[in-house]
Amino acid sequence: MGQRLGHGREINTPNRPDPIELREVTDPAPARDEALVEVHAFSLNRGELSSFARNKEGWVPGQDIAGIVLRQAEDGSGPAAGTRVVGLVDEAGWAERAVVPGRRMAALPETMGFAPAAALPVAGLTALRTLRHGGPLIGRRVLITGAAGGVGNLAVQIAAGSGARVTAVARGSDRGAGLQALGAAEVIDDIDHATGRFWLILESAGGASLRKAIALVEARGTVVVYGNSSGEPSSIGFGDFRGAANARLQSFSYFTSEAEERFAPDLGLLVSLVADGSLRPRIGVQRDWRDILRVTGPLRDRQVEGKAVLMVGRE
Numbered sequence: 001m002g003q004r005l006g007h008g009r010e011i012n013t014p015n016r017p018d019p020i021e022l023r024e025v026t027d028p029a030p031a032r033d034e035a036l037v038e039v040h041a042f043s044l045n046r047g048e049l050s051s052f053a054r055n056k057e058g059w060v061p062g063q064d065i066a067g068i069v070l071r072q073a074e075d076g077s078g079p080a081a082g083t084r085v086v087g088l089v090d091e092a093g094w095a096e097r098a099v100v101p102g103r104r105m106a107a108l109p110e111t112m113g114f115a116p117a118a119a120l121p122v123a124g125l126t127a128l129r130t131l132r133h134g135g136p137l138i139g140r141r142v143l144i145t146g147a148a149g150g151v152g153n154l155a156v157q158i159a160a161g162s163g164a165r166v167t168a169v170a171r172g173s174d175r176g177a178g179l180q181a182l183g184a185a186e187v188i189d190d191i192d193h194a195t196g197r198f199w200l201i202l203e204s205a206g207g208a209s210l211r212k213a214i215a216l217v218e219a220r221g222t223v224v225v226y227g228n229s230s231g232e233p234s235s236i237g238f239g240d241f242r243g244a245a246n247a248r249l250q251s252f253s254y255f256t257s258e259a260e261e262r263f264a265p266d267l268g269l270l271v272s273l274v275a276d277g278s279l280r281p282r283i284g285v286q287r288d289w290r291d292i293l294r295v296t297g298p299l300r301d302r303q304v305e306g307k308a309v310l311m312v313g314r315e
Helices: 114-118 121-134 150-161 208-216 260-275 293-300
Strands: 007-012 020-025 034-044 064-071 084-088 097-101 105-107 141-144 165-169 186-188 198-203 217-225 248-251 283-288 307-311
Touching: 034 114, 034 121, 034 293, 064 097, 064 114, 064 121, 084 097, 084 114, 084 121, 084 260, 105 260, 114 260, 114 283, 114 307, 121 150, 121 198, 121 217, 121 260, 141 150, 150 165, 150 198, 198 208, 208 217, 283 293, 293 307
Parallel strands: 141 165, 141 198, 165 186, 198 217, 217 248, 283 307
Antiparallel strands: 007 020, 034 064, 034 097, 034 307, 064 084, 084 105
């Protein structure tokens, strides 16, 4: 990789045969409210893969990281140096070193590995915060599309642990395997097979699936839209809410879903749930970060159940 300048990062290369490659670059410079973290693991999100073509060469992807704080933020925020942490960044997380806002980190117990921690930020916070739109869930019926994916898998567990009766939608019997063991009362392979009505629906497929979700929601219930994996538009009219009087269609925007100061406490909550065994991140593939190009294809093609995690090896 040439003369060493600092530490490695996975760099966006949209005009080359491979969309991303490992290069050595200068160390990142933290702002006053940012810590310098030595990254030991990071996870990939499907949405990040579509960002390769939209960004210039040299851009560094990555939002989910876990590692060790090398230098605490200058303003004193966040964990101290030496603390094992999970963190969330806007970008540049696919690296040996990353800068992370102090308000977006949570400490990890020594018993928790870096791989499951790295699976938590985007997927775990999305699951947690979309479910909050349903209020108290004890005894409520909750339907979750894309339940075999990183977000859906965690949402099934959190909803079931909150007392909900969960119907999980996972295409293909192989992708749905194990969801009942995680708390789903029912697993179906298509939203068209759902029966009855639901107080809360987490909808990530879009297109016909979203329209069907509206037909399944209870009166005064909520459909939370947090994705459009099908890429299809949805035709929705007033009449689609017949039988669901005063139901709510709620959009979900990840980084602005809650106040900035809520990121660290919510990450801490997720960590505590994993630590006590209440939440089990499902890692579908775990490899060394040098093998990233062997992971992006299967993840894009939905061949990964749960999260894809890469470990940052050091020679």
